[in-house]
Amino acid sequence: MRPATIQVRAPLSARLASRPNSMRYQQKESQRESLRSGAFSPRQATQRKPLVAYAETANAFLGAIDDLIHARPAGKLKTAVITGASSGLGLNTAKALIDSGKWHVVMAVRNPEKAKLAATQMGFPKDRYSIMPLELESFESVRSFSKKLKATRNVDTLICNAALYLPAHQNPRYTNDGYEVSQQVNHLSHFLLVNELLPHVKRSKDPRIIIVGSITGNTNTVGGGAVWPWADLGKLNGLAEATDKGPAMMNGGTWNGAKAYKDSKLANMMTILEADRRFHDKTGVTFSTMYPGCIAETGLFRDKKPWFRKLFPLFMRYVTGGYVSESEAGERLAEVAMSDRCKKSGVYWGWNGAAKTVAYLKPGLDANSRGLTGAGGAGGSIEELPLSVEARDPEKARRLWELSAKAVGLPYDSNYVSPLHETAAEIAAKNGPKSLPGIPLPSFVPDSRGQLDKRAKEGTSSQFQGGRL
Ligand code: NDP
Numbered sequence: 083m084r085p086a087t088i089q090v091r092a093p094l095s096a097r098l099a100s101r102p103n104s105m106r107y108q109q110k111e112s113q114r115e116s117l118r119s120g121a122f123s124p125r126q127a128t129q130r131k132p133l134v135a136y137a138e139t140a141n142a143f144l145g146a147i148d149d150l151i152h153a154r155p156a157g158k159l160k161t162a163v164i165t166g167a168s169s170g171l172g173l174n175t176a177k178a179l180i181d182s183g184k185w186h187v188v189m190a191v192r193n194p195e196k197a198k199l200a201a202t203q204m205g206f207p208k209d210r211y212s213i214m215p216l217e218l219e220s221f222e223s224v225r226s227f228s229k230k231l232k233a234t235r236n237v238d239t240l241i242c243n244a245a246l247y248l249p250a251h252q253n254p255r256y257t258n259d260g261y262e263v264s265q266q267v268n269h270l271s272h273f274l275l276v277n278e279l280l281p282h283v284k285r286s287k288d289p290r291i292i293i294v295g296s297i298t299g300n301t302n303t304v305g306g307g308a309v310w311p312w313a314d315l316g317k318l319n320g321l322a323e324a325t326d327k328g329p330a331m332m333n334g335g336t337w338n339g340a341k342a343y344k345d346s347k348l349a350n351m352m353t354i355l356e357a358d359r360r361f362h363d364k365t366g367v368t369f370s371t372m373y374p375g376c377i378a379e380t381g382l383f384r385d386k387k388p389w390f391r392k393l394f395p396l397f398m399r400y401v402t403g404g405y406v407s408e409s410e411a412g413e414r415l416a417e418v419a420m421s422d423r424c425k426k427s428g429v430y431w432g433w434n435g436a437a438k439t440v441a442y443l444k445p446g447l448d449a450n451s452r453g454l455t456g457a458g459g460a461g462g463s464i465e466e467l468p469l470s471v472e473a474r475d476p477e478k479a480r481r482l483w484e485l486s487a488k489a490v491g492l493p494y495d496s497n498y499v500s501p502l503h504e505t506a507a508e509i510a511a512k513n514g515p516k517s518l519p520g521i522p523l524p525s526f527v528p529d530s531r532g533q534l535d536k537r538a539k540e541g542t543s544s545q546f547q548g549g550r551l
Contacts (some may be wrong), residue, residue: 084224084467085118089496091426093336094317108344117445118194121174130331135356138324142172143310150526158307158350159184159186159189159210160184160238160239160286160288160420161185161186161188161235161236161237161239162179162185162187162188162237162238162239162240162241162243162419163187163188163190163231163237163279163325163372164176164187164188164189164190164241164243165190165191165216165218165242165243165244165272165275166190166191166201166243166244167187167189167190167191167193167197168192168197168244169194169195169196169200169380169381169526170283170377170380170381170382170408171243171374171377171380171408171411171412171415172189172241172243172414172445173200173204173408174409174411174412174413174415175241175243175411175412175415175416175419176189176201176204176206176211176412177194177204177206177409177412178409178412178413178415178416178418179419180206180207180210180211182416182420184420185420186209186225187206187210187211187212188211188212188213188214188235189201189211189212189213189214190214190216190227190244191213191215191216192216192217192218192219192244194199194213194214194215197213198213201213204340209266210300212500214227214230214231215227218244218266218267218271218272219257219258219259219263219266219267219271220257220258220259220271221259221266221270221271221274221490221491224271224274224275224278225274226281227276228278228279228445229264231257231279231282232279232282236282236285236286236288237279237283237286238283238288238289238290239283239286239289239290239292239419239420240275240276240279240283240285240290240291240292241292241294241415241419242272242275242292242293242294242350243294243415244267244268244272244274244335244345245264245267245294245343245347245382246263246264246267246268246343246356247267247339247340247343247383247385247386247537248263248264248339248342248343248345248385248468249303249384249386250338250339250387251339251385251387253337254330254337254339254342255331256327258412259326260327260328261324261326261489262330262331262342263341263344264339264342265330265332265345265346265349267351267483268343268346268347268349269346269349269353269487270348270489270490271490272293272350272353273353273483273486273487273490274492275492276291276293276353276357277300277487277492279291280357280361280365280367283363283367283506284367285368288425289366289367289368290367290368290369290418290419290425291354291357291364291367291368291369291371292354292369292370292371292372292418292419293350293353293371294350294371294372294374294415295347295351295371295372295373295430296342296344296347296356296373297349297376298313298343298347298429299313299344299345299346299347299348299349299350299351299473300313300348300351300373300469300470300473301313301314301470301472302468302469302470302471305342305376305404305478306361306470311338311340311341312340312344312435313344313345313347313348313472314333314341314345314348314472314511314512315332315333315345315348315349315352315478315482316332316333316334316335316504316508316511316512317333317474317501317502317504317508318332318478318481318482318485318502319333319334319501319502319504320332320333320335321482321485321489322334322335322485322499322500322501322502323501330342331345331510331512332345332346332349334512335511335512335513336512336513336514337345339385340484348470348472348473349482349486350371351359351371351430352473352475352478352479352482353373353467353470353482353483353486354369354370354428354430354480355369355371355428355473355474355479356476356478356479356482356483357369358427358484359428359430359476359479360414362428363457365530366506367427368425368427368429369424369427369428370418370424370427370428370429370430371429371431372414372415372430372431372432373420373431373432373467374411374414374415374434375400375404375405375406375408375410375411375414375433375459375460376402376404376405376406376459377406377407377408378394378395378397378399378404378405379391379408380408381393402458402459403404403435404459405458405459405514406433406435406460407460410542412505414429414431414433414464414526417464418431418464421464423464424464426466428475429466429516430466430467430468430469430492431464431465431466431467432464432465432466432467433459433461433463433464433465434462434463434465435459435460435461435462441459443540480498481498481499481547482496482497483498483525484497485499
């Protein structure tokens with residue numbers, strides 16, 4: 083059955099305008115001109131006001147009808163699922179999507195009460211969002227969340243955004259599933275969620291899956307390559323040897339909370355590239371990752387000392403220029419979710435904003451052609467950015483995928499999951515001493531920290547040679 087259409091008669095002014103030579107049109111035009119030019123006396127103008135008011139009301143009425151005809155009914159809104167939508171980037175992305183008028187957002191959160199309060203404070207209309215509990219510390223929660231979601235609504239876009247950063251933790255904390263908590267929340271549970279929802283999301287006309295990445299997991303940047311510790315998954319032997327509360331770090335090295343976060347962000351970006359290789363052609367799903375800029379005030383830094391949380395935003399805003407507000411970062415992630423440009427799959431998106439020193443290094447062997455290109459500071463426009471050699475390594479990504487599948491209880495290829503041999507230098511590197519860049523190490527300690535320029539030349543931090551980088 084064809085949908086009913088509403089026939090609306092055009093307003094008098096429009097009908098007359100289609101006949102500009104008619105006498106009636108000429109008369110009206112001269113009246114309008116007299117009104118505009120003030121040629122009528124105030125009394126005459128008052129007498130003619132009802133006519134003008136009539137035209138305005140009619141136009142407003144027609145505009146409202148037009149809106150009604152063209153508005154997408156609530157049932158036809160696109161649906162985005164955002165993990166960790168109760169604060170920071172996730173919440174502000176939900177806002178940007180909802181404000182566009184085209185989206186319903188499922189806020190997938192560990193604390194529904196907090197999400198409800200945040201949604202109310204943000205002024206989200208009630209029919210534009212729903213809240214569903216999701217505890218990423220538990221694979222069981224991911225599975226039951228996915229089951230409920232699939233039973234209740236279609237999903238166009240999945241945004242894996244939630245994360246934990248535990249730089250001050252002196253010892254690792256483990257989940258009930260037996261994995262280090264930031265490894266599970268940031269990487270493994272999102273990996274499981276992507277696998278659970280992929281068959282569902284692919285039914286959309288414009289299906290997209292996004293995992294938020296970071297400059298910190300990308301060692302070809304100043305932010306990721308010069309600020310110690312560096313992301314480096316090594317041979318992934320930690321994940322391969324994982325037992326209940328087994329090695330905390332994915333490379334099997336000594337515990338370092340900041341590195342665990344950076345490694346998990348590297349794993350997030352590698353997961354997107356590997357998913358693109360495995361599934362984009364078959365399913366049409368767009369797989370993307372992105373760096374939103376340094377959103378220095380979010381809850382991500384809750385593990386840091388109060389003085390750091392006060393000074394860090396100022397440092398990022400006024401010294402490095404890498405600072406971006408929560409709302410701007412939310413608009414950026416929403417852009418990746420909805421813009422036509424971001425339909426391209428397998429891309430790491432960034433914004434060449436106001437960053438001054440925390441910037442990407444243009445790769446290239448020629449010193450003159452290398453340089454800083456900015457890294458997400460406020461403003462600027464979206465661009466495709468290069469990932470580090472390690473992030474782009476397809477063999478390592480395949481091993482990461484199979485090991486992650488094994489960890490979360492999905493089918494896996496057993497050729498990729500055994501621990502691999504490591505040289506003495508590789509073992510020394512992953513258990514390297516904790517010291518700061520710029521401070522020389524005693525000569526008897528192998529220097530696993532490297533030089534930024536050398537890293538830029540090689541494009542990676544993970545090329546360990548003979549005990550020194
Ligand atoms: P927030 O801490 O504000 O947001 C993180 C979200 O993750 C929160 O909503 C939090 O829930 C949720 N979360 C944490 N643990 C769990 C869990 N176990 N189960 C479910 N949800 C959980 O930080 P940001 O907004 O800054 O971080 C969002 C993303 O942006 C992360 O992926 C981060 O890596 C990335 N990013 C952030 C940058 C920054 O400068 N801030 C820079 C680059 C990337 P709750 O509200 O209950 O705490």
